[in-house]
Amino acid sequence: MGQVVKWLFEPVPRGRIAAFRTLVYLFVAADMVVFTPWVRAHADTPGSLYQPLRIGRLLPLPTPTALIVHTVFWVLLVVTLLAATGRAPRLLGWTVFLLYFEWMIIAMSYGKVDHDRFGFLVALAVLPTVGRARHGDPELSEAGGWALRVTQIAVICTYFLASWAKLRIGGPHWMTSSVLAQAIIRRGTPLADLIASVPGLLIVSQFGIIMFELLSPLVFAVPRRLRGWVVAFFYMFHLATFATITISFMPHLIAMTSFLPLEKVRPIVWARRRFSSTPPLGEPLAAVPAEPATSPGGG
Template sequence: MAGAVTSVGRWLTEAVPRGRVAAFRTLVYLFVAADLVIFTPWVRTRADVPGELYQPLLIGRILPLPTPTPLLVHTIFWVLLGAALLAATGRAPRALGWPVFLLYLEWMIIAMSYGKVDHDRFGLLVALAVLPTVGAARHGDRTRTEAGGWALRVTQIAVICTYFLAAWAKLRFGGLEWMTGSVLARAILRRGTDLADLIAGVPYLLIVAQFGIMAFELSSPVVFVLRERWRHLTIGFFYSFHLVTMATITISFAPHLIAMTSFLPLERVRPLHWLRQARSPRSAAAPPGPVDPPAPQPAGQVDDTGQVVPGRPVGP
């Protein structure tokens, strides 16, 4: 029993390069800033919604959190935007990381307390909660850290739980009939693309797809027991699944996809380093070529006619 606990502990804190944590942290905080202005700018409209329509999530009732007002919503937006951009630089990882997590959590509570809750934010919220615990990490640093390994592992677990628990919810509320029903057909009717219309025309293909989705989500925890190469290929399949989802029924899982990069060797991705190399002069990067030997000097002095006078010393 003790050995099993030790093995689990080692697995949870498997050390990773600090450069991987630094790259993941930058990516996550940049996405938070992008989320505010690109993916969920509609949350700012909650400032104008009457307070009686606010039905806070459970966490909002337990704490309790205030009813959104224009001052509250706009203050969170601007403070969170600035803090996320600063945190993306890697400076003050705790002093900036904790406020970003708390403010983004409140931003999501405001967003999801009016009747619709998205499950693609779970992994990102967990990442924001654990990144401040890692401390300093520099891009390209190969030094390994167990604290960083724990932060990435917990994020990975949250990502896989998103899949597995989604399948559990389908079975809980829809039963086995979810796989044989018209779930995808209704989604295509509401928001399908031309590609989805082509797929819908193939007999029984949507039913097969629903069985495939259920099998994929229930088996997703297997990724943790695969070897590194197969694990990366499996993560690539996960990304392709979401690409097809976006191409057919225009549902984006952008926050989830950002959190899923915790599985990838991000320390190898160093765009700033590559940019500096590209800007450096070629002469500095190229090895020096062969140097021609100096030409031999005449053994004498050149007179006014350009002739060498033998026996006379060179020079004035």
């Protein structure tokens, strides 16, 4: 039991939490404006079409109206941009989580439910528990380690439970079905058409998907020095998915950065170093000291 607790609370640099927090909150804004702008259209959707998810029925949450949808959108957009700065991490963090949670209820209560939001929602729920964290801070934090570990577990559960759902609903026949062929017909790319033309390759791919998802928890068992390569393989899997059937899983990919040493990625510091190495235009170069004169014949 002690080893499990130690693993769950393995400390990480606070700078990693600060970088992860900024990335997550900036993505909330990007998601609302760029990736899923269609959610705002529910402001004009008749309330009779609203079929809330179970959590929406248990709370219960109100049927979305134009006032509710637009209010949640603008308040969440402002608050998440403020939260990305690191100010008031608990107050703004909890506010972002609650508003984005409601935003997802509005998005997914009209017949379409995406499973790529699970790990991201967990990240939003646990980040406010960490408190203050500054970019580049090397101080270790057990609370930060717990927040990242819980997010990692949610990311891997997304894979494992997806395979469980495939086998529970479709049975073993899912692996020999035409599910990928149907996806390519609906939203395939030229690359997908090339793959589909190879006999048996789609069936092999479906077996590979099931094996990949079922074995994904092994990422926690591989040595630390190899874990980065496993996570890179996860990203390559999603790159291939997007290149063939244009499904991006962006919220999931953002949550998966919880596996990465994000504290090493500091674009502002890099920019300062880059531009500080060259004197500003019009500023004279520093004088180069003259070498001391040597006497004739001197060494």
